[in-house]
Amino acid sequence: MSTPDPGQRITPLRETWRQLMTSARSRAPRLRASLIGLALAAIAQGLALACLMPLFQALIPSANWRAALPWLLAMTGLMLASTVIRWWAQGFDYRGDMVRNTHELRSELGAQLRRIPLEVLQDKRAGGVNATLLGNVDETLSYILTIANMMATALLTPLTVALAALWFDWRMGLVLLLVFPLLIPLYRWRRPAYGRGMRMLADAHERTSADILEYAQGLPVLRATCRTGEKAQRLQASLVHLEKIQTIGQKKGAKPNLILATVMELATLLVVLLGTLFVAQGSLDIAVLAALMVIVVRFGEPLATFVLYAKVIDLIEAALGKIDALLAIEPLPQQASPGMPGEFSIDFIGVEFAYAGQPQSILRGFSAQLPARRMSALVGPSGSGKTTVTRLLMRHADPQAGWVPIGGVDIRSLSPEQLNGLISVVFQDVYLFDDTILANIRMARPDASDEEVEAAARAAYCHEFITRLPEGYQTRVGDIGGRLSGGERQRISIARAMLKNAPIVVLDELTAALDTESEVAVQRAIDALVRERTVIVIAHRLSTIAAADQILVIDEGRVVESGQHAELLAANGRYARMWQAQQSVKHWRVGES
Template identity: 50%
Template sequence: MNSDKKIISIMESYKAGLVIAGDNRAEYKRSMFLFVASFTFQAVALLCFFPLLRSLFGTEPSVGGAVRWLGVMVALVAVELSCRWYGHDFDFSGTIVDVTHRLRLNLGEKLKSMPLEKMYRYKTGTLNYVFAVGVEYAVLSMGIVSSIIIQTVIPPAIIIAAAFLVEWRLAAAMLLLFCIAVPVQKWNRTGSSKEKAANAKALSIVESDVLEYVQGLPVLRSANQTGEKSAALQASISHLRKVQAKGILDKTVPTVMMSGIVEIGLVAVLTLGVLMITNGSLSLSAAAALLVIISRFSEPLSLFTSIAQVVDIVDAAFTRIKELLAIENLEVAAPAAMPEAFDIEFDHVFFAYDREEQFALKNVSFTIPAGTLTALVGPSGSGKTTITKMIMRYADPQSGTVKIGGIDLPHISQENLMKNISVVFQDVYLFDDTILNNIRMGNPDASDEQVKDAAKKAFCHAFIRRLPDGYDTQVGDIGGALSGGEKQRISIARAILKDAPIVMLDEPTAALDTESEVAVQKAIDTLVTDKTVIVIAHRLSTVAGAANILVVENGELVEQGNHTALMAGQGRYFSMWSAQQRVKEWNIIGG
């Protein structure tokens, strides 16, 4: 948390509103103009008390004059209410709902186009906060906040300026009161801004931890780490409690001080007015008018503290939205191209993850011919997954190039790139929808029959038909209603339906039992026919028949070749193979 966070000014708040309004800037500006006009007419209407009361209680009372001034006041109030009504048209007409919808769409487009490397820096709860609460705070409060800000500034300024024409000493006293309130308000804003930003951050952490807790509840129960024993969730909840407790304390003191300043200051101004009446320097009618105006003057001053709370809630939300939208997309270099061949080439690639000093890939070069099977092997953390991420343009390398069909990836749009790649992960993610719709994600235009045909090729049609609702069965959150092997086969059916020329497999059979592994392997055999296939392998026996095996260690490509050549070389691959064979022999003997 940055303790030197800049406090947003009224003008900055207005500019933030313009940014949020987007294509509806004209409507937002019109709304602000009408609010300014509304509170200007309000202040002028209050100033009419001077001639109105002078007409009634002056040396020469005039009922006709009083009626005329009363009519002027009524007309001004009518214009004020009309301006305020149409000023809120930005809210009531539904424009603000359109702005909210468009902002969420823009954020969604940003998630689609931003580098995945940048997106993974955000916890899920933080993104949930931005899309849900953040957008609500930043947009739906725009009109109300703007109205409060203008009401706090315009009427007091006009009233004080006009009061100098009536009695400069009382006007100077009111101006002094206003000036004293400003530094207290600044102090209040400083504490409020920090508190709102810290509270927003703590809330997003709690939201992320709650989501993680719910998703991992079966594991936590098995480890007896639920409730008070769930350390991460308890820590984030405790942190939120501390942030909220400190925030309440930090904003209570300046709020009480501001209330005291307003009350004491107004009493002092009224006392000065009474003294001036007694010594004859101020007429009774002017004093009565000032009494009415000063009582009205206290309202915007009392809003000083509440405005800080509201503006800083909006500011904290808008700051997170702005940070997300400011992330640079992966640009498509000119000229844009579409690969027609599907061989893959790495040429002296160096890559380090964001904020990491060590390279995850160091001078990696290899070629994968189209239509062949290539295996990536090596210890955990060696760089295998990073290589697959580079092929999907997770991020651009610091140096070197990655090409598909001879085209450097920056020249291929993300949409066209991913049209040509299917991925089957070890940890399958299914959406809480029907099996039919989960498979159809591979090709949204596919018919029901095409979906079922893909399911048959993935050897999951039989178990789907046994389910109570067949293809209309809801898979549950993250596919929780299905077994690991069933989820894996559905993900393969999805990839078969997509029918992309490049297929990447992240050891999809590693965590399965023997029966499920056999079924999944059959499904994979159907999927990879005539494709360029890259498979991450932990069990070397599953890729011994690969056309090419890339051995990766510490981010470097240390060996490559087929199984026979690598075994003959007796290098790193030979050592890994021998170690796995010894484990198998030990298991057989131990069994």
């Protein structure tokens, strides 16, 4: 027997209710009270409308105002009570509970992003995460009271009238009670299709959101390669897919929606026809029929569109599913802490690691000792595992076997804040936030004074170019630091690392894509950064790490050679061949065969 696809499974309404109350967090009692209030308001409205039957009996055929007045007052009081209760219930929106609730939920999702293993997060597209934090949160809560009010008015109010009609004429009351429950099987018939459609639509929106964000960030490359507009195939494919899903939903929903509306309209007409027949037979008071006709006309349209209102439940359920899926991702486990390390040597002991979904390990029995206050360089071909080593040190993920201690303390026993406080990272591809230069440097240590930030900038040899900018340290760097050159961004990143003053520094190859002048400036900044620190360098150009205290040659997830530059050249092994290959490239010229 095949297992149903979880993505196609229709969540029971009680489970949707539980998820909704969970998403309301601290304001769940207030939201629950508001929803109950809307139900009570709908019942009060139904009782008010039921007063039409004795009111019409008092006024038809001869107006007996003395008998009519109490019912008129009761109807007025009930309608007023319904309005007051509904207004109070919808205060969840008006008084700001909804806004505070969405803020609380987004804050929790933001905190979850900080806990999620970065290996898992890197598999998620930024636009998809953005859609969850913004769109799904709003879809979960922003519509709930509006839809609850519509559904209560379309269901509970007519049901209350039907129950009251039993008192005046049991036959008409029974007919009404048989008509209104038609909504339940009709709704159950259509809900699976609505649920699948809403999930497909939510996935299409998430995909399109991710592609739009990627398109906006990649416009310089897309323009350079003439892949904008209709030639941006990935974005165009997402837009076409979204259009297809929307079109399918409209086409497939048109006929069932027409059937639903027709059935409910015919059902209400049946009430009128039977009432007319009973009046003609003399067994039903015409005043009761007149009141029922007013009531049926009043609720004909809401009843016909009830199932359409219910579609939004599936939109809410799809959003709740995405929020729950993000919150369900478990953070990396933390062991009992023996305390912070007293010195900052780093060891990799028998490390085995494979990325999720990959059949082969990227690190295979990897072991290495990186001494404190020394520079260790990692070299090797692309895909050999150099970057994975540094990611495991920063605990983007945990190895499947082996362990990584700092100063003898397993990094799994350190909290994320403790571990991150020990390591400064400067990558080749620097990410700066669209904020001022001052803020981008200060984020390494938020309590740093302006003078301390400037001192770090001077030490990183970027104070001079900063002061030449129109607004100096208050100059905004643009999205991802796009207003600065590559060398300037890297020096800002180094200044950030210097301000942090962590005992361990991880450097990607920083000068590989720089011009000579920028390379000299960045190299001077690096020299200032690495003094008296444990340094790990991922090196692509071997000339930049010739002076390293230790060079580890990594291939296929293992250390195949280690030593200093001269020792490795003398060994005439893998490192020597890499060195010779890079030296020969220096003499290459365009046009040479």
